[in-house]
Amino acid sequence: MDEICEKVSAHIGRQIVMSPMRLGHRHMHGLLVRTDTVDYIVYESETSQFHRDHIALHELSHQLCGHRGQIGRDESTNALGRSAAIDSHSSDADEEEAELMASLLGMFISEPARPTRADATPDHKLLQVMRSFGLLEG
Ligand SMILES: [Zn+2]
Structure with missing residues (x-):
């Protein structure tokens, strides 16, 4: 993974x-x-390894396919600058393409899946953006 x-990351030139x-x-x-x-890929942690991998790959696929998704409503006012959240609002065609990808x-992920060196604690900037989209309570 x-x-x-x-x-x-190398392909799209973004961290x-x-x-x-x-x-x-x-x-x-x-x-x-x-x-x-x-670019933060946020995925549900309370699910199986297989499901976690699939969610992460789905989001990576949106990036690979260049899907734009929805631009955040806080685009101009947010102190964080431009931020956009993709998914749950993407078009059906984009979703199908991302699922297929x-x-x-x-298929390229070896079994058993290797652990990712994902951050255990999400950073503050991300949490701030998530809250601004109403994606986190509190
Ligand atoms: Zn999607």
Whole structure:
């Protein structure tokens, strides 16, 4: 997974940070948060390794495919600068493409899945963006 992440990062020329966290949403298991400097891949931590990998690959696929998603409503006022959250609001076509790509990428992940060196604690900037989108309580 780290390898795929690095390749995608090199391909799109952006820093990617994996951020597992407890989302607890019924329908949304992952999302892509873009800021000026970093792309965060946020994915549900309370699920199986297989599911976590799939969610992360799905979000990476959105990046690979260049999907734009929704630009944050706080675009102009947010002190963090431009930020965008992708997913749960993306078009059906984008979702299908990302799902297909994620399944294809999944075949390259060796079994048993290797642990990612994901950050255990998401950084403050990310949490701030997540809150501004109403994605985190508190
Ligand atoms: Zn998606």
